Amino acid sequence: MSDIISRRNLLGRALVAAAAVAAVPGVEAAEPAGYTHLAPTDPSAAALGYVSDATKVDTAKYKTYKAGQQCANCLQLQGTAGDPWRPCILYPKKLVNVNGWCSGYVKKA
Numbered sequence: 001m002s003d004i005i006s007r008r009n010l011l012g013r014a015l016v017a018a019a020a021v022a023a024v025p026g027v028e029a030a031e032p033a034g035y036t037h038l039a040p041t042d043p044s045a046a047a048l049g050y051v052s053d054a055t056k057v058d059t060a061k062y063k064t065y066k067a068g069q070q071c072a073n074c075l076q077l078q079g080t081a082g083d084p085w086r087p088c089i090l091y092p093k094k095l096v097n098v099n100g101w102c103s104g105y106v107k108k109a
C-alpha cells in the first residue's frame with residue numbers, strides 16, 4: 001500500500017514539476033516530434049535563400065526582399081503564435097525562425 005502511495009506522490013510531483021518548468025519564462029516549449037530547425041545550409045533552404053535572421057538577407061541576390069518581411073508575417077508560416085521556431089509549408093518536418101526569411105515569402109493579409 002505504501003508503495004502505491006509513494007508512486008502516486010512521485011507521479012504527482014513529476015507533473016507539478018513539469019508544469020512549473022513549462023510556466024517559467026525563457027524555458028521554450030517542446031518542439032513537435034520529428035521536427036528539426038531549418039539550417040540555411042540545408043539544400044532546400046539554400047535554394048530559396050533562407051536565413052534565420054531576415055536582416056542578413058542577401059539583398060543583392062534577392063531583390064524582392066523588403067525590410068520588415070520575415071517569417072512571422074508570412075502566409076506560409078504554420079504553428080502556434082509566440083513560438084520562436086515554427087513549421088513552414090515549404091519545408092516539411094523543419095522549423096523556421098520567426099525572424100527568418102526566404103524567397104518563398106508571401107505577405108500575410
Ligand code: SF4
Pocket residue numbers: 050070071072074075076077088089090096100101102103104105106
Ligand atoms: S516561406 Fe515564409 S515562413 Fe517559410 S521560410 Fe520563407 S519567409 Fe519564412
